Amino acid sequence: MPHIVVVGSINMDLVTVAPRFPAPGETLLGHRFLSAHGGKGGNQAVAATRLGAEVHMVGAVGDDAFAQQLCEGLQQEGVDISHVVRIDDCSSGTASITVAGGENEIVVVPGANAQLQPSHVAKAQHLIAGADAVLVQMEIPLETVEATLRMAHAQRVPVILNPAPAQRLPTEWLQLARYITPNQHELAILLGADADEDFRSLMRRTPCPVVLTHGAEGAWFREQGEPQHQAGFAVEAVDSTGAGDTFNAAFAVFLQEGLPAAVRKACAAAALSVTHLGARGGMPRPIELDTLLA
Numbered sequence: 001m002p003h004i005v006v007v008g009s010i011n012m013d014l015v016t017v018a019p020r021f022p023a024p025g026e027t028l029l030g031h032r033f034l035s036a037h038g039g040k041g042g043n044q045a046v047a048a049t050r051l052g053a054e055v056h057m058v059g060a061v062g063d064d065a066f067a068q069q070l071c072e073g074l075q076q077e078g079v080d081i082s083h084v085v086r087i088d089d090c091s092s093g094t095a096s097i098t099v100a101g102g103e104n105e106i107v108v109v110p111g112a113n114a115q116l117q118p119s120h121v122a123k124a125q126h127l128i129a130g131a132d133a134v135l136v137q138m139e140i141p142l143e144t145v146e147a148t149l150r151m152a153h154a155q156r157v158p159v160i161l162n163p164a165p166a167q168r169l170p171t172e173w174l175q176l177a178r179y180i181t182p183n184q185h186e187l188a189i190l191l192g193a194d195a196d197e198d199f200r201s202l203m204r205r206t207p208c209p210v211v212l213t214h215g216a217e218g219a220w221f222r223e224q225g226e227p228q229h230q231a232g233f234a235v236e237a238v239d240s241t242g243a244g245d246t247f248n249a250a251f252a253v254f255l256q257e258g259l260p261a262a263v264r265k266a267c268a269a270a271a272l273s274v275t276h277l278g279a280r281g282g283m284p285r286p287i288e289l290d291t292l293l294a
């Protein structure tokens, strides 16, 4: 059972389904409302736990009603939340999503996620030192991302940086990552490249090993030499939300099997995740993954 530390965001997604988007100043009656636990960090922690890993989450929630629900949600999945801190006088992270006519509009308020400090990561140093892999994304302060990269690198623990949402990062930070896992759009932003540059050319000049997710087509990966392709698994797609999170989690869980095997299993796990509604709805268990891979 691999030990994984996830350093990242925890959000409550608040989803409203409306007949159309309201105009500025307008009040509109919606069709439906639902809330769902999310955040890239929380999602990746849950996906890795479902795949059988022992997962420790380093994150932050506020002092509102969502905080307890979000923590309980993680705990019920089996994620260790002893390093999830509560921030006083602060809201938990939220994503207010309006869905209308197949499009969506999203406002994310980072709340407590923006208060996750390098000192919180330092308190989990012993867990990071004993981990098989560390996963970090970019919905938390950049100094906390940097602290995570530096700590894992110093302990010789492979750290996977999922650079989402993307920002340009110093080359030196990328060199601390064992792998980065952007999609095509994120890789261009990360390197400060033109959006229309061929992704294989971008991958060749990425200063660290890279695994590039490519939607239904699967993923590309490059440690050195030419980028290699792993085809996507054919499934009936229902909702692609959370595909990237499931991919990252599975990649971390199976990393010890080597790069091609880990990418293949990550593609399979992510394909299963798109067959159900919601970010966490389709995150597979080992038996489902084994069936698809057989």
Ligand code: ATP
Binding pocket: 183, 212, 213, 214, 215, 216, 217, 218, 219, 232, 233, 234, 235, 237, 240, 241, 242, 243, 244, 245, 247, 266, 267, 268, 270, 271, 274
């Ligand atoms: P998101 O932000 O929506 O989670 P992303 O852009 O980070 O997505 P994608 O490249 O869209 O990530 O998807 C991640 C992985 O999920 C892909 O590499 C692929 O393996 C798998 N995947 C996504 N969509 C499909 C699909 N329709 N069919 C099969 N596999 C899919």
